[in-house]
Amino acid sequence: MLLKKKTALSFFISASIIAILVGFEYANFIKIRNEIHLLEVTDTIRSESLQLRRHEKNYFLYPLKAEEESAAVYRRIGVLKSILSGHIPEENTGRFPRLKSSIQEYEQRFKKIQGSVRDLSSEFESIKDSYKDYAKFFPIIELTFLEHPIVGAEFLEKVFVLPPGHRLVAGLKDLDSEINLLRKNGEDIINTSQEMDKVARGSVDHTISISQMAMVVFFSLFLVIGIGTLFVISRSVVDRLKFLTDVIEKTGKGGFSQVKVPAQEWGGDEVGVLIEEFKSMGKKLVQREDELHRKETELYQSRKLAAIGTLASGVAHELNNPLNNIYISVQRLVREIGDGYPMIIKESIDDILSQTIRVKRIVGDILEFARGRDLQAREVELNAVISRAYELLGGSVNLEKVSFSLDSDPGGVLISADPEQMERALVNLFQNAVDAMPDGGDLTVKVKSGKDRVELTVSDTGKGMSAETIEKIYDPFFTTKDKGTGLGLGIVFNIIKKHNGDILVRSQEGKGAGFMITLPKGKG
Numbered sequence: 376m377l378l379k380k381k382t383a384l385s386f387f388i389s390a391s392i393i394a395i396l397v398g399f400e401y402a403n404f405i406k407i408r409n410e411i412h413l414l415e416v417t418d419t420i421r422s423e424s425l426q427l428r429r430h431e432k433n434y435f436l437y438p439l440k441a442e443e444e445s446a447a448v449y450r451r452i453g454v455l456k457s458i459l460s461g462h463i464p465e466e467n468t469g470r471f472p473r474l475k476s477s478i479q480e481y482e483q484r485f486k487k488i489q490g491s492v493r494d495l496s497s498e499f500e501s502i503k504d505s506y507k508d509y510a511k512f513f514p515i516i517e518l519t520f521l522e523h524p525i526v527g528a529e530f531l532e533k534v535f536v537l538p539p540g541h542r543l544v545a546g547l548k549d550l551d552s553e554i555n556l557l558r559k560n561g562e563d564i565i566n567t568s569q570e571m572d573k574v575a576r577g578s579v580d581h582t583i584s585i586s587q588m589a590m591v592v593f594f595s596l597f598l599v600i601g602i603g604t605l606f607v608i609s610r611s612v613v614d615r616l617k618f619l620t621d622v623i624e625k626t627g628k629g630g631f632s633q634v635k636v637p638a639q640e641w642g643g644d645e646v647g648v649l650i651e652e653f654k655s656m657g658k659k660l661v662q663r664e665d666e667l668h669r670k671e672t673e674l675y676q677s678r679k680l681a682a683i684g685t686l687a688s689g690v691a692h693e694l695n696n697p698l699n700n701i702y703i704s705v706q707r708l709v710r711e712i713g714d715g716y717p718m719i720i721k722e723s724i725d726d727i728l729s730q731t732i733r734v735k736r737i738v739g740d741i742l743e744f745a746r747g748r749d750l751q752a753r754e755v756e757l758n759a760v761i762s763r764a765y766e767l768l769g770g771s772v773n774l775e776k777v778s779f780s781l782d783s784d785p786g787g788v789l790i791s792a793d794p795e796q797m798e799r800a801l802v803n804l805f806q807n808a809v810d811a812m813p814d815g816g817d818l819t820v821k822v823k824s825g826k827d828r829v830e831l832t833v834s835d836t837g838k839g840m841s842a843e844t845i846e847k848i849y850d851p852f853f854t855t856k857d858k859g860t861g862l863g864l865g866i867v868f869n870i871i872k873k874h875n876g877d878i879l880v881r882s883q884e885g886k887g888a889g890f891m892i893t894l895p896k897g898k899g
């Protein structure tokens with residue numbers, strides 16, 4: 376994946392995490408606000424319920440302030456009712472109606488108690504005249520009957536000797552049980568309101584802790600995924616750039632052939648592509664360096680040959696004329712000499728003749744090597760040139776033990792060449808092959824025709840060459856043979872170069888040798 380895409384993806388992931396967190400927190404804050412509002416409501420219900428109980432208590436304790444306190448009780452009931460008629464939160468769905476009905480019950484019971492109190496007060500008024508002896512007790516009973524109605528009833532029964540079924544006694548007993556029920560009702564209201572308050576507080580706490588948790592979770596995710604991914608990407612980029620810097624530094628110092636780019640998957644991002652490009656550039660540089668080295672060696676070889684050639688041709692030229700004179704004179708002597716001459720003279724003259732021929736051949740080779748001849752190139756058929764060269768060699772060398780084979784296109788292969796010089800080059804190569812196989816062997820010539828060039832390989836199964844010998848074979852006068860001139864391959868090299876061709880040798884000691892020549896193809 377491209378670096379641009381990777382960075383964009385990592386940014387997108389981080390942004391998404393933050394966006395989810397913001398959205399979640401926003402929704403949660405709205406929930407918290409609603410819950411706090413509800414908490415305020417439940418808190419008001421709780422405090423109003425407590426106020427209601429306080430006024431209820433005062434109503435029973437202070438009969439003189441009964442009017443004022445009962446009004447306060449109704450006011451609180453009114454406030455509670457109006458609060459409860461509003462919105463019912465989910466968590467308190469069961470408690471709101473319960474509280475509502477408790478308050479209704481409470482109100483009815485309070486009204487009933489007020490009615491009973493009124494009835495009992497008028498009843499007291501009516502019996503006052505019948506029990507004049509007890510007149511001093513009436514104010515006490517009237518003031519305390521609301522606080523302890525059952526005590527009042529017992530007092531009336533025992534002291535006033537009122538029958539248990541008397542309206543006053545029965546009324547006080549009823550009032551007592553009603554008051555007890557009202558108190559229970561009141562307690563119920565307090566408990567429910569406290570429960571509601573607790574639930575609302577718990578709910579707010581819960582929502583706040585969810586909000587905190589979300590922040591911790593999402594921020595950690597953001598750190599791990601968002602920042603983590605960016606960190607990994609940047610590290611991998613920095614590492615690879617560092618590696619690339621090292622490689623470039625080494626390459627700059629010319630050591631690119633030693634620089635090894637690990638065969639590791641670098642990923643398809645920009646840096647990976649850069650490294651791949653650099654890798655292939657390195658390969659091309661190595662190839663170019665090899666090619667340069669080869670050309671340099673060739674140039675060196677050509678210069679060396681040219682320098683030696685200039686010197687040798689000068690010497691050979693000077694030697695050529697006197698040598699010709701010696702040769703002609705010796706030939707004349709051979710013809711003139713008769714039987715009257717001693718044997719030693721005859722033998723010596725023969726020896727002079729054969730040595731002169733040998734020196735003439737060397738001088739001829741030197742002149743050929745040094746000057747060469749101009750190229751008379753034309754379209755020629757290579758198979759024919761090869762066969763003729765082998766025949767020519769057969770004229771001067773015994774080829775009985777040599778098995779010759781030509782592997783080529785039977786239809787013929789056309790090249791642009793000087794046929795005489797090409798023949799000369801091939802004769803030299805065949806001569807060397809035959810010399811390397813004194814006990815016989817295979818001499819194989821293969822011709823492979825390519826698109827623009829023709830490949831010609833001359834190989835033998837002879838004694839082969841050591842690496843040191845291979846290095847020197849094109850040097851003039853380098854020979855390992857007793858009667859060699861060391862000029863044969865130098866002449867071959869010059870001829871092939873003149874034809875814009877290349878020559879390569881492959882050989883191992885004891886395993887034969889192979890000379891591979893490439894030549895430009897003919898237009899035909």
Ligand code: ADP
Pocket residue numbers: 803807808811835837838839840844848849853854855856858859860861862863864865887888
């Ligand atoms: P000469 O044949 O006179 O020695 P060349 O230049 O033709 O000179 O060859 C140089 C040397 O290269 C030879 O002496 C021989 O050692 C080696 N050489 C050339 N061709 C072959 C071959 N086919 N097998 C083994 N050695 C060879």
